[in-house]
Amino acid sequence: xxxxxxxxxxxxxxxxxxxxxxVRARGSVPAVIYxxxxxxxxxxxxxxxxxxxxxxAVGENILVDLEIHDGSxxxxxxxxxxxxQHHPLRRNVLHVDFQAVSMTEEINAEVAIExxxxxxxxxxxxxxxxxxxxxxxxxxLPQNLPEIIHVDVxxxxxxxxxxxxxxxxxxxxxTSSDADLxxxxxxxxxxxxxxxxxxxxxxPASPEVIKEKKPEGAEExxx
Numbered sequence: 474x475x476x477x478x479x480x481x482x483x484x485x486x487x488x489x490x491x492x493x494x495x496v497r498a499r500g501s502v503p504a505v506i507y508x509x510x511x512x513x514x515x516x517x518x519x520x521x522x523x524x525x526x527x528x529x530a531v532g533e534n535i536l537v538d539l540e541i542h543d544g545s546x547x548x549x550x551x552x553x554x555x556x557x558q559h560h561p562l563r564r565n566v567l568h569v570d571f572q573a574v575s576m577t578e579e580i581n582a583e584v585a586i587e588x589x590x591x592x593x594x595x596x597x598x599x600x601x602x603x604x605x606x607x608x609x610x611x612x613x614l615p616q617n618l619p620e621i622i623h624v625d626v627x628x629x630x631x632x633x634x635x636x637x638x639x640x641x642x643x644x645x646x647x648t649s650s651d652a653d654l655x656x657x658x659x660x661x662x663x664x665x666x667x668x669x670x671x672x673x674x675x676x677p678a679s680p681e682v683i684k685e686k687k688p689e690g691a692e693e694x695x696x
Contacts, residue, residue, distance in 0.1 A: 474643070475618040477536045477551075478526050484543050485515040502566050506539065506552060508573030516541065516571075523566060527557065532620035534582050539571060551615060553580060574615050583608050584619055586640075586656060590627030594659035598631040601660045609637060609650045617645035626657050634658035 485496060485503060496503050501517040516539075526535060535554040540547060552571035560567055574580050585608045594600035609622070624640060638652035 474616065475532065475534050475536050475620045477538055479538045479540060480518055480522055480526060481540045481542060482516045482518045483541065485517045488515060502569055504569045504571060506550065506571040506573055508552075510575075511550070511573035518569065520566065523569065527566070530620075532585055534584060534618055534620065536574075536615055536618065537571065551576060553582070553615070553618075576615055579612050579614055580618070581610065581612050582618060584611050584622050586622050586624060588626045588657060589623045590625050592626045592629040592657075592659050594629055594631035594633065598659070599662035600631040601662070602626060602629070603658050603660050604656065605658070606637070606650075606654060606656045609640075609648050611642070611646050611648050613643075613646040617643060619643050619646060624657065629657065629659045631659050631661055 482504065485492070487495070493503050496517045497520075500520050502520045502523055504516040504518050505513060506516055507513040518539075526537070537552045537554060539550045539552050541550060551574050553574050554569065555572040556570040557566060558568040559565065572580075586604070586606060588602065588604065592600070592602045595602050611619075619642075622640065622642065624635065626635065629635065634655050635657045636652065637648060637650050637654050637656060640648075640656065642648065
């Protein structure tokens, strides 16, 4: 299941380009929090702490317990990291979005799928394991949110496949994806086609005969 981590934050009353520069100058990252029962609010979070959380995350879904310090008042809000914006070249974090969630309300998320084991058809049949779907849409309570869905493919033989309906999802997790979609398949081994033999050897090319052009008046001289 997805780990729940803590992160301190504080309100960001200023907005605009200059305010964002000031936030980054003091080692923080601009952020925003929103949710179905939470009014959108601007925040800032420590850059170093956020980078540590992102670096240790196994999957893309990260549950964060935001500890929001507003003067002498401290409040906690469970959130899901919704989007992280990076600089296109330097790749440093520019902005982060948090979605406020509740432990008693289900959330929608996209979770990655990874194969486990070596397929029998690959090991003994020379086949190739192909993955058609990299992630699926799921719905569950925050405490049941999986980091990654691992799928055992070791029993798959050449020509066999696994569909979404075959996946063993963690308890309390269900998917809205099409049950008939293929996730993994062991394709038959491909054999390189041998070059076709020439039907007949090419005949040697005949030399081109170039006739010498007779000088003008030669025919007249013979008469």
